[in-house]
Amino acid sequence: MSVRVASAELLARAAAGNLGAAARLISRAEAGAAEARPALAEAYRRAGRAHVVGITGVPGSGKSTLVGRLTHALRATGAKVAVVAIDPSSPYSGGSILGDRVRMSDLATDPGVFIRSMATRGATGGMARAALDAADVLDVAGFDSVIIETVGVGQDEVEIAKASHTTVVVSAPGLGDEIQAIKAGILEIADIHVVSKCDRPDANRTLTDLKLMLALGTADDAPDAWRVPVVGTSAITGEGIENLVDCIQRHRTAVPSDARAARARRIAAFRLEKTAENLLLERFQARFRTHETDRIESLAARSIDPYSTAIDLLNRTLHGGHVHEPLA
Amino acid sequence: MATNPIRVLLAKVGLDGHDRGVKVVARALRDAGMDVIYTGLHRSPEEVVTAAVQEDVDVLGVSLLSGVQMTVFPRILKLLKERGADDMIVVAGGVMPDEDAAALREMGVAAILLQDTPPQEIVDTLRRLVEARGER
Ligand SMILES: Nc1nc2c(ncn2[C@@H]2O[C@H](COP(=O)(O)OP(=O)(O)OP(=O)(O)O)[C@@H](O)[C@H]2O)c(=O)[nH]1
Numbered sequence: 001m002s003v004r005v006a007s008a009e010l011l012a013r014a015a016a017g018n019l020g021a022a023a024r025l026i027s028r029a030e031a032g033a034a035e036a037r038p039a040l041a042e043a044y045r046r047a048g049r050a051h052v053v054g055i056t057g058v059p060g061s062g063k064s065t066l067v068g069r070l071t072h073a074l075r076a077t078g079a080k081v082a083v084v085a086i087d088p089s090s091p092y093s094g095g096s097i098l099g100d101r102v103r104m105s106d107l108a109t110d111p112g113v114f115i116r117s118m119a120t121r122g123a124t125g126g127m128a129r130a131a132l133d134a135a136d137v138l139d140v141a142g143f144d145s146v147i148i149e150t151v152g153v154g155q156d157e158v159e160i161a162k163a164s165h166t167t168v169v170v171s172a173p174g175l176g177d178e179i180q181a182i183k184a185g186i187l188e189i190a191d192i193h194v195v196s197k198c199d200r201p202d203a204n205r206t207l208t209d210l211k212l213m214l215a216l217g218t219a220d221d222a223p224d225a226w227r228v229p230v231v232g233t234s235a236i237t238g239e240g241i242e243n244l245v246d247c248i249q250r251h252r253t254a255v256p257s258d259a260r261a262a263r264a265r266r267i268a269a270f271r272l273e274k275t276a277e278n279l280l281l282e283r284f285q286a287r288f289r290t291h292e293t294d295r296i297e298s299l300a301a302r303s304i305d306p307y308s309t310a311i312d313l314l315n316r317t318l319h320g321g322h323v324h325e326p327l328a
Numbered sequence: 329m330a331t332n333p334i335r336v337l338l339a340k341v342g343l344d345g346h347d348r349g350v351k352v353v354a355r356a357l358r359d360a361g362m363d364v365i366y367t368g369l370h371r372s373p374e375e376v377v378t379a380a381v382q383e384d385v386d387v388l389g390v391s392l393l394s395g396v397q398m399t400v401f402p403r404i405l406k407l408l409k410e411r412g413a414d415d416m417i418v419v420a421g422g423v424m425p426d427e428d429a430a431a432l433r434e435m436g437v438a439a440i441l442l443q444d445t446p447p448q449e450i451v452d453t454l455r456r457l458v459e460a461r462g463e464r
């Protein structure tokens with residue numbers, strides 16, 4: 001691709017299986033390029049076939065290693081698997097070191113596997129802004145499963161549960177007494193719980209504790225309600241990986257169709273909310289950087305106040321033309 | 329303006345077994361605001377090129393100490409071309425004799441950054457190369 005290829009053409013090539021074109025279109029989504037928006041909109045309309053699986057858990061819990069194993073096992077069923085692996089950007093430089101891929105290196109040349117690393121670039125919630133655009137593009141490119149590995153979550157970083165069909169929460173033994181998922185406030189978002197590193201002797205206790213916690217919390221006794229399974233896995237022995245694949249597939253097919261439709265609406269609502277938020281933020285920041293420097297002086301001197309200045313700025317951001325037009 | 333940070337994939341090809349140098353470079357590039365994808369030790373040219381295409385990096389940095397540069401780089405350049413990714417900037421790191429460096433430059437390797445190149449010089453070189461390539 002030595003000449004600049006239009007995004008619509010990239011999408012057409014991606015749909016025909018050209019992974020380099022898919023990769024380039026994902027880069028344009030990351031850049032928030034206005035030129036790419038119609039192609040990404042088209043990708044959204046055409047997507048919807050792939051099963052989007054979110055993998056989350058505290059830092060170091062074994063997410064990437066598990067994604068590698070899971071991808072292998074899904075490949076063995078004949079599925080094509082794409083992975084979007086998210087790591088944090090440095091708040092100081094804006095740069096990042098994206099290392100998840102190192103844990104998936106034995107998949108490196110399988111043509112049925114596509115791995116893309118993404119930095120958060122200041123997005124909160126454990127996701128990158130373009131992660132869902134990437135999932136659409138990869139769906140259109142023919143991948144049956146799209147696995148999204150979030151950054152190691154802390155408090156309140158639960159966006160993945162609003163964006164995926166199946167959410168897997170990973171906890172590892174030996175990271176302190178408390179169950180990490182509870183501490184991080186992510187116990188409730190799991191469709192499936194994984195206790196990783198089950199080759200370690202202290203894993204049994206984590207498994208027991210987690211099952212106990214879930215039993216205490218069970219309020220939904222509807223006969224067809226999904227019962228959240230707890231799966232112990234080890235990347236070293238391979239224990240539990242088949243079981244996890246089975247749970248993921250059951251969660252996709254066993255959920256009753258009205259519940260599935262409700263989830264699809266929830267995912268769509270979240271997508272709309274995030275898209276609007278991102279467009280607004282982008283426009284706001286561009287305006288802020290280029291037009292507000294003179295106000296800062298007065299604000300610092302306290303001759304104007306932040307509230308009326310902000311409202312004025314927001315008004316001008318919203319009414320100063322269409323969002324897709326290049327900013328003056 | 330819609331722009332991404334400069335995106336770099338760093339790989340170690342060959343048998344030599346430590347990656348301290350690559351990690352120092354990775355940190356320097358991150359601190360200069362770049363996204364750095366690190367792929368680990370002992371990668372083959374096929375693995376490196378597949379990863380670089382999927383990650384759509386601006387720069388593919390390959391470091392080696394094991395004296396295999398005259399087989400590794402021609403192979404990487406050939407694979408990139410086959411996959412339509414010949415706009416990718418390939419940079420070599422490590423140790424090699426002057427005549428090999430000259431031959432690699434002739435072949436299309438954009439820069440040779442020998443061991444002990446100061447991090448700031450690496451940062452500056454990558455910025456210059458990406459700037460010269462322009463939008464894509
Ligand atoms: N013993 C054992 N160690 C494991 C297992 N899975 C992962 N690890 C180790 O746990 C550490 C963290 O693994 P990762 O897969 O990088 O964890 P992660 O959750 O992706 O980490 P971040 O992306 O940094 O949040 C590594 O040192 C792995 O080798 C396992 O099943 N058993």
Ligand SMILES: [Mg+2]
Binds near residue numbers: 063065099100149
């Ligand atoms: Mg990881």
